[in-house]
Amino acid sequence: MRPAPLLVAIALVPALVGRAAAYVRTTTSTGTPVEWRGRCAELNLGAEQHPDFRHDRLRPLLERAIGNWSQPTDACTALSLTLVAGERARLRPMRDHLNTISWRLPGHCDDPAHHEDEVCEAPQAAAVTTVFYIDKPGDPNDGELLEVDVVINAAHNQFTDGDGGPDGALDLESVVTHELGHVLGLTHTCYTSSGRPAPQDELAARIPNCFPSISLPSAVTEATMYNFISPGETFSRDPLENEVEGICAIYADHPGTCRGEPAGCGCRSGRFGAGLVLPLLLASLLLVLRRKPCKRPS
Numbered sequence: 001m002r003p004a005p006l007l008v009a010i011a012l013v014p015a016l017v018g019r020a021a022a023y024v025r026t027t028t029s030t031g032t033p034v035e036w037r038g039r040c041a042e043l044n045l046g047a048e049q050h051p052d053f054r055h056d057r058l059r060p061l062l063e064r065a066i067g068n069w070s071q072p073t074d075a076c077t078a079l080s081l082t083l084v085a086g087e088r089a090r091l092r093p094m095r096d097h098l099n100t101i102s103w104r105l106p107g108h109c110d111d112p113a114h115h116e117d118e119v120c121e122a123p124q125a126a127a128v129t130t131v132f133y134i135d136k137p138g139d140p141n142d143g144e145l146l147e148v149d150v151v152i153n154a155a156h157n158q159f160t161d162g163d164g165g166p167d168g169a170l171d172l173e174s175v176v177t178h179e180l181g182h183v184l185g186l187t188h189t190c191y192t193s194s195g196r197p198a199p200q201d202e203l204a205a206r207i208p209n210c211f212p213s214i215s216l217p218s219a220v221t222e223a224t225m226y227n228f229i230s231p232g233e234t235f236s237r238d239p240l241e242n243e244v245e246g247i248c249a250i251y252a253d254h255p256g257t258c259r260g261e262p263a264g265c266g267c268r269s270g271r272f273g274a275g276l277v278l279p280l281l282l283a284s285l286l287l288v289l290r291r292k293p294c295k296r297p298s
Helices: 055-073 172-183 241-251
Strands: 040-046 080-088 100-104 125-134 145-153 277-285
Touching (some): 040 055, 040 145, 055 241, 145 172
Parallel strands (some): 040 080, 040 100, 100 145
Antiparallel strands (some): 125 145, 125 277
């Protein structure tokens, strides 16, 4: 059975002004944190190429984004996030034992066949990450992260790598670094919609509502996992200290080894019954604001 995407609903809660933000983990429907249960997660690059970011230009940027997480956590975790050689053709995120990062190019959403694609239904998203995991309360594998598919939304946004680019372009390294936070099991630092209780951070405190953004503490808005990015901003390239501590806390003493499966860790086919694997759709939203870049705390 092919699982249907689940769009995260976000409830309205008062902003917690002045409280330092703590890292926030993606969880199952019953609150089990989502994580890789092995030590490696391999990303395959999609075959489709952006005309301004051919693979020989894109690969070094992706490697830098991976390094933005792996370098500060190398001493504390056995988890390995790598970009593998070669490319994979992908039409849309699906449970196929391949972790991928791919483009949706200009004109993609003009085709009626794509109107229900993730970036066409969320045109304001700079990128969308679909996370597949086991959601089965009581099962020892509950919360095991199985697969991730990252889609960069060039159908509605323009990007730069810091070397020129059109006016209003978003920093691609910042966008990818944010999405890799989702790949590793983190979620956003504030909450944007109603329907469910607000998520909790690792200190069991409810995270704040994203609006009004002026009420949010800098530790929320300057985090790599903050939900919004404006043109010209690059500080999301560098995870905050608490976000690095989060990855260390999740993976420092994690058991298991890389199983050698095509999708990296935790992805053996035939192991999961129908209904056990659910995807979580995580949209990194673009908010075009004329706000001054913030200085990151030391």
